[in-house]
Amino acid sequence: MKYIDEFRDPALARTLLARIAARATQPVRLMEFCGGHTHAILRYGLRSLLPETVDLRSGPGCPVCVTANADLDRAIALAQVPGLILTTFGDMIRVPGSRQSLQEAKAGGADVRIVYSTLDALRIARDNPARPVVFLGVGFETTAPTVAAAILQAEREGLGNFSVLSLHKLTPPATRAILDAGEVALHGIIGPGHVTTIVGSDAWEFLPGEYGVPVAIAGFEPVDILRAIADLVDMVETGRPAVANSYSRSVTGQGNRTALEVMDRVFEVGAADWRGLGLVPASGLAIRDEFAAMDAARLFAVEPGPTREHPGCLCGGVLRGTVAPPECPLFGRACTPARPVGPCMVSGEGACAAYYQYRQDAP
């Protein structure tokens, strides 16, 4: 398959692994921001192929995982508004909230529908003009522009029954929050490839500039990730932190201006509540007043009840990079993908799900 096979080439991967092994003379701790990277690293078994000096920590780059329980409870309460159709991307429905998951609410009679695109949500709104249709907007800068475009489309069409619960979050402020907290010493960051396609690699200049931490933007194939790790090890060894674009077939310095403009037209930046990080200033996207008629947060007054967290769940630490998934006492015992306790065990981008699904414990 073109554009994929060359980035899974075993010979190229071995060359990069040899380069990393030769250069990584001292221990380096790198954080892969993206859950997509965590999954690729585990799926291809890269951890076991890297030298012991290279320590990889997963980060907060899983939109489903960083959604705070209070916000999830709000979405579940929304789904129970009589007549309302809640549309969502698939991963969200299995995440346990304080009392139940969207999946359980669905089995109990709530009309929750999985969609693959906001266009599907718009179609459902068109097909059900008498019912409110809410799209659960969970995602980073990659998803937010498509949701913004859907809101603009709904406005053009005069779709009065469509609205969005915006829980969108921004990735650079989260990275800053982790570095500011200083809980885990990081020598470099594997930057999110899809997010950076939108925001542009310039958006990460603050990492080397203000924190002295190099960042390498990576794609999601094994060769992409190994190339980013090799770039980071080089920068750590030479003491010259910078933003390396190891995903140049997709990422530019400026990013996708059109997407950013659409996002900015519909959303405004505000504080957001992150699981694991708490309230992070200027890290979320709320719907602007101009589009209040499509803001589900303003349209529906729901009372989700008090927020409860599972006392043993270490998802917060996993998302900050302070806890490796297998270090959680619940991992693989009380918490498995079939019966997840926390969101990191559910999502296709969740670190615990990756460590469990692709575990290497077999001899």
Add this chain to the structure above:
Amino acid sequence: MTQGVILLAHGSGGKLSHDLVEQLFLRHFTSPALLNLDDSAILEIQNPSPEGDLCKSRISVPHASGGQNARLAFTTDSYVVSPLFFPGGDIGKLAVCGTVNDLSMSGARPLWLSAGFIIEEGLPLADLERVAASMAATAEQAGVQIVTGDTKVVDRGSADRLFINTAGVGLLRPGVEIGGDRARPGDAVLLSGTIGDHGMTIMTHREGLRFDSPLASDCAPLNGLVAVLLAAVPGMVHCLRDPTRGGLATTLNELAGRSRAGIAIDETAVPVSEAVRAACELLGLDPLYVANEGKLVAIVAPEAAEAALAALRAHEYGRQAAIVGQVTGTHLGRVVLRTALGARRVVDMLTGEQLPRIC
């Protein structure tokens, strides 16, 4: 298991489906033939007499006896696929193939099928006609007869257009001993062709996902393929399974668990078509977990591996067959994958639902 409600994931063929069978049904249904949990129940009738208590004393599981008496394979399956018609097949073809294949995986020759139809009020008769014609053609191709049936019509909204149940009876070939618990370390793991074709076809054609792709379901009756395989390497085939819901990964995990053995497979050896790979990449799915309706996994004695492979490849439904791995005496009950880069990792059962209503 009295708390909670049924979730869609309970029907996925993965972990929750297994839990449901083991923790709910098997507490109530305890027949030894059922407890084998193979694709078909194997029933042996000794000196049949209508007056005797056949149920209690004369039907036994095959492994205990010499195999002189007639051994029947009996199975049932329900089909709720949406859409009803898809490239490569339809719900009727699927309903015949699925039950023929379940019988075939026990080593039986499928003979007779039942067909039960649950029809939603308002279904166009032309659709039902098309489904019935497809079932008849598929049964003819497979050499089985549909010998009994039932029809129920339910109110609009009580079912989604058309559901079909088929049950099937087949006759076990003398001497054939195939079961999910018979894999032995050293055995070769064969796969009869590319994986993921059925699941990705349904996925890309169902409501809300409209993109062009040259995908077609692999839906096919596999009794002919099984016949040539068993004839080529008599006594050497230890396990047969068709990797339907939950895909190859789930089937291999079932076999590893039932046989208390490990299974190691090679990522680069598993055939996947370009179209399926591309569709899986786009949707973020792993072909190892995507359903098949015309493929089989055969675990055979190592000395028979090459002959078995040649027999599969000589048949129209096994052209792309491959040896994908072997049974091991380590990592018992687990499936391990060697990745293209040479690393090793566990391949788990499917959890959650990969695709709704694919079969």
